[in-house]
Amino acid sequence: MLASSSSLSSLVTDVTVPIVQLNGERMADDNSAVLSVSGLRKSFGQRHVLRDVHFAGHRGEALALIGANGCGKSTLLRSLVRLVEPDAGAIHAMGKAVLSLNSSDLKNYRSRVGFVFQKHNLVGRLSVLTNVIHGVQGRASGMRTWCHAFAKKEWREEAMQCLAAVGLADRALQRADSLSGGQSQRVAIARMLMQRPELVLADEPDASLDPKAGEEVMGLLYSLSRDKGLTLIMISHRVEHTIRFSDRIIGLANGVVEFDCRSKDMEPQNLLSFFKGEAALV
Amino acid sequence: MTSASIPRWQRTNPVTFVLGVACLAFLIWSFSNVGLSFERVVRGIPALFSIIDRMFPPDLERLPQILWSLLVTFQMALVGCVLGLIFAFPIAVLAADGLSPHPVVKHIARGLIALFRTVPDLVWALLFVIAVGLGPAAGVMAIMVDKIGFAGRFFAEAMEEVEKGPQEALAAIGASRVGLICSSVVPQAIPSLVATSLFSLEKAVRGSVILGLVGAGGIGVELKVAFDLFDYQTAATIVIAIFILVVLVEQASNALRRKII
Numbered sequence: 001m002l003a004s005s006s007s008l009s010s011l012v013t014d015v016t017v018p019i020v021q022l023n024g025e026r027m028a029d030d031n032s033a034v035l036s037v038s039g040l041r042k043s044f045g046q047r048h049v050l051r052d053v054h055f056a057g058h059r060g061e062a063l064a065l066i067g068a069n070g071c072g073k074s075t076l077l078r079s080l081v082r083l084v085e086p087d088a089g090a091i092h093a094m095g096k097a098v099l100s101l102n103s104s105d106l107k108n109y110r111s112r113v114g115f116v117f118q119k120h121n122l123v124g125r126l127s128v129l130t131n132v133i134h135g136v137q138g139r140a141s142g143m144r145t146w147c148h149a150f151a152k153k154e155w156r157e158e159a160m161q162c163l164a165a166v167g168l169a170d171r172a173l174q175r176a177d178s179l180s181g182g183q184s185q186r187v188a189i190a191r192m193l194m195q196r197p198e199l200v201l202a203d204e205p206d207a208s209l210d211p212k213a214g215e216e217v218m219g220l221l222y223s224l225s226r227d228k229g230l231t232l233i234m235i236s237h238r239v240e241h242t243i244r245f246s247d248r249i250i251g252l253a254n255g256v257v258e259f260d261c262r263s264k265d266m267e268p269q270n271l272l273s274f275f276k277g278e279a280a281l282v
Numbered sequence: 283m284t285s286a287s288i289p290r291w292q293r294t295n296p297v298t299f300v301l302g303v304a305c306l307a308f309l310i311w312s313f314s315n316v317g318l319s320f321e322r323v324v325r326g327i328p329a330l331f332s333i334i335d336r337m338f339p340p341d342l343e344r345l346p347q348i349l350w351s352l353l354v355t356f357q358m359a360l361v362g363c364v365l366g367l368i369f370a371f372p373i374a375v376l377a378a379d380g381l382s383p384h385p386v387v388k389h390i391a392r393g394l395i396a397l398f399r400t401v402p403d404l405v406w407a408l409l410f411v412i413a414v415g416l417g418p419a420a421g422v423m424a425i426m427v428d429k430i431g432f433a434g435r436f437f438a439e440a441m442e443e444v445e446k447g448p449q450e451a452l453a454a455i456g457a458s459r460v461g462l463i464c465s466s467v468v469p470q471a472i473p474s475l476v477a478t479s480l481f482s483l484e485k486a487v488r489g490s491v492i493l494g495l496v497g498a499g500g501i502g503v504e505l506k507v508a509f510d511l512f513d514y515q516t517a518a519t520i521v522i523a524i525f526i527l528v529v530l531v532e533q534a535s536n537a538l539r540r541k542i543i
Contacts (some may be wrong), residue, residue, distance in 0.1 A: 019457035081454055112455035123469050134465050137457035146464045188451070195455050 030033060033092070034059050034199055034231040035080070040089035041255075049075045050086070051255030057199075062222055062232040064246035064263065071252045072270065073235045078202050080233070081113050082106060094198055100254055105280075111138025114197030114230075118204040120184040124177030128168065128187050131176050132159040135194030162190040166220060182213025191218060200225055200235035206241055214238065218245045241273050302505030310401050333514060340522060341515035348504060348516075354418055355500035356494075359486035362422040365427025366486075367479050370518075373430060380449075381441060381463060395438070398431030403489050407498040418499030425486050425493070433482050441467050473543040480535040489532045490511030493525050 033056040040053040049072040057063050065073045078084040080091060082098065091098040096109050122131045125226050129148040137145045137157050144150045148159070163169045166186040171179065176187060185205055191199065202221055206214030218236065222245040223233035242249060243263050251259040251274050256275075294302075373391050375381050382388035407424035414420050441463075449464040457465070468475070494502015501520060508517035 083450065083454055107456035107458075110454060113454075115451065117447065117451060119447050121451035123448045123466055125469050125472060133457065134452060134457070137452060137461045137465065141458045141461055143464070145461060190482040191451075192455075265516040 002095045014243075023243040026153060033057060035063075035091070035093045037076075037080070037092075038090050040079060040091065041074070041087045042072070042079060042084060043087055043257050043272070048255055050079070053089070053252070053255070053257055055250050055257055055260060057231045057233055059231055060226070060229045061248060062217075062225055062234070062246045064242045064249045065233060065235045065252060066237075066242055066271065067252035067258075068275065072255055073252055074203050076252065077203050077233065077235060081110050081115060107138075111200050113202040114192035114195050116185070116188055116192055116200070116202040116205045118207045120181075122176040122187055122191075123182055124175065126176060127174040128147065128176055128179070129156070129159055130162065131187055132162055132190045132194050135159075135162070135191040138141060138195050159190070159194055160194055162193040163187070165193060165224065166190045180213070181209050182216060183211060184218045185213070186220065187218070189224070193224065198230060200230050202232065204235050204237065206238060215241065221245070237275065239268050239275065242271060243268060290495060303373070304506050320417065335516040337518035337521075339515065342519060344504075344516055345519060348520055349525055351501040351504045352527055355490045355494070355502070356487060358418045358421045358498075358500050359425060359483065359490040362425025362490070363479075363483045363486040365422070366426040367433050367482060369426070370430045370433035370437055373443060374434045375463060377434065378438040378441045380446070381459075383459070390433075390490040392438075395396070395431055395434040398427050399435060400431070404492060404496060405426035407496050409491045411497045416497040416499070421490055421493040421498035421500055424498055425490060428488060428489065431483050432485065433478050436478040437471075437475060440471040440478065443474075446468035476542045477539055480539050484528075484532055484535050487528055 004017060036056040038054045040050050041048070042050040053072075053076060057274075065076065067073050075084055079086045080093070080098070082101075086099065089099070093109070094112060096105070098106075098109060099108055115186065123134075130146075133145065133148050133151045133155055136151075136158075140155075144152055144155075148156060151159070160169055160172060163172055166189050168183060168186055168190065170184065171187075176184065190203075200221070204219050205221065209217060217236075218234075218241045221232060221234065224230070232246075234246065236245075243266055246263045249259075249261055249263050249266055249271070250257055253274075286348065373395060376387050377391035379388070379393055382391065403424050406427045407420060410420035410423040421446070422541070444467055448470070449462055452462045452466055490500055491502050493505070494500040495506050497503070501524060505517060505520045505524075508514070508520060
């Protein structure tokens, strides 16, 4: 399903996927949505990064956010957990009006949202197991969450299960900075699983990895979200990953959602054109 | 353009030139004002050799008392340093960009660190001798305050310089500020924190010798008494003992630094 803003009519000739009008209001009011975003705006000085963004995500759905560099994908993703504060609009996620949450409620909300970054963001001097146990800090606090040596028995067991899920249980006591890029990203995913999230945001987790490791990481994220019924919103600049590891693709350009379609309906060539910011799709 | 047409020197700004000349004039005046002259240095050399001559052989008669004072000096340095580091850490967190809970708190913490750092430990020792009386307790407090200033600054800088990614990752999952500091900032800053702590200890050991001169306990008192009584042979023993202590602490500190970092 491809949705459009007014500028989209010009690209119809070159696009082979079916085009359907995006109804942002409908999606924002959709009760079955785990996440709905409407009228989201964000500017940095004179630069309007997000102008009027509408979209919704449903339980167990994998969404891919795509667009050229600087189109606001990462800003949008960060806005969803208020690592970036939007200027206007509304975000409803898991029954919460996210932009109205006070700091304590925001912490609770964030604890239910997993975030996988472009860089793994592990603490290199600490062990893999300790890094995974840090994922518990969304739902618990105190010195028992700081290091695997102090951690509760059940947390250690859960962390080992998370590591097993990403295929790194045998590396538990290794220092995180001794792992390869792909392994580090898998540990970051294990840390995210330890959090027990309902919604997972992934900001180009394959960007700094070689093609094989990138594919493994994206495949892992997709299959885990499938198995656990999590809603996944991810950004990737790789066409094959975007199509293969998502159910829906949302195209961002000029700060608005340019299209919203089913991944299986998207032609790689059209997607490539959009990535390049070519007129055919934008 | 040929090399001949390129000026060798850039034209100086008149203000910069005047400031440069003023600084040079001040430096020359400083030399004359402190009364240091080649003639005085030359005249002093025989007297210096005379004192060194009277220092040897060192007198070992009071060695047990000297070693005891040396031990007290080291303990004074150790306790003062450890207390200083313990207090320096939270103040450094409050003073660090990105970790301080509020800009006002940050400025107060930074002001406190600046005050403790800029006032010399000898002045703190004089104050604490008046406050708590003669003896090692005053020395411990002087060292503690001095180390809060010294380590507080370097701790704060070390924590500001760590990679921000892991902090962002933990903030994104709703980790508390304390959790974020203890799980991400401190582990990353450990090499700098350890290096600063060990350097603080070395500095405290050297400093604690001087503090005795103003009555803050330790080997400094013995040294002052020996010089006051013109007992240069005992003074030589004390100087050698101090030298050995400082070298031992530095070696141990280097070994620890290599092992931990």
